Amino acid sequence: xxxxxxxxxxxxxxxxTPTPAPVALVTDRGAIALVSLGDIVPGDVITRTMAxxxxxxxxxxxxxxxxxxxxxxxxxxxxxxxxxTLRDPGGTVLYSGSLSALGTVAAPNVVAxxxxxGLVYVxxxxxxxSNGFQGxxxxxxxxxxxxxxx
Numbered sequence: 839x840x841x842x843x844x845x846x847x848x849x850x851x852x853x854x855t856p857t858p859a860p861v862a863l864v865t866d867r868g869a870i871a872l873v874s875l876g877d878i879v880p881g882d883v884i885t886r887t888m889a890x891x892x893x894x895x896x897x898x899x900x901x902x903x904x905x906x907x908x909x910x911x912x913x914x915x916x917x918x919x920x921x922x923t924l925r926d927p928g929g930t931v932l933y934s935g936s937l938s939a940l941g942t943v944a945a946p947n948v949v950a951x952x953x954x955x956g957l958v959y960v961x962x963x964x965x966x967x968s969n970g971f972q973g974x975x976x977x978x979x980x981x982x983x984x985x986x987x988x
Contacts, residue, residue, distance in 0.1 A: 862894030863984040881965040898984040912976040918967040923960040
């Protein structure tokens, strides 16, 4: 009986993996601190705004969190320590409470390439804070994390 030779199998063609478009988040603060809390006294309220710009070629969403080193009562006391209210420019409250409990908050807007977004930070030291808060300083870092959208 005649034998047939199997037909050669096709060699798979590698597919290219698309390179994601760059995401680039910059703020209007540069290397300048958003706020100095060295002279804050009970009852003080300090309001600051931060613009977030997209200088990349892909839209993104972003989150806000806070880290700290060497926590003092300003950080560790959830009632009389530093309080934060985080709002979008339209006034919608994204977070309100103890600064140390902020966790990660998603900013509400998608930021298109070349566009800007903003957040309003309101730091407060409650009037009920005792003399134990006098002279304390607290280092903290506001962390913005961009994620390509969609």
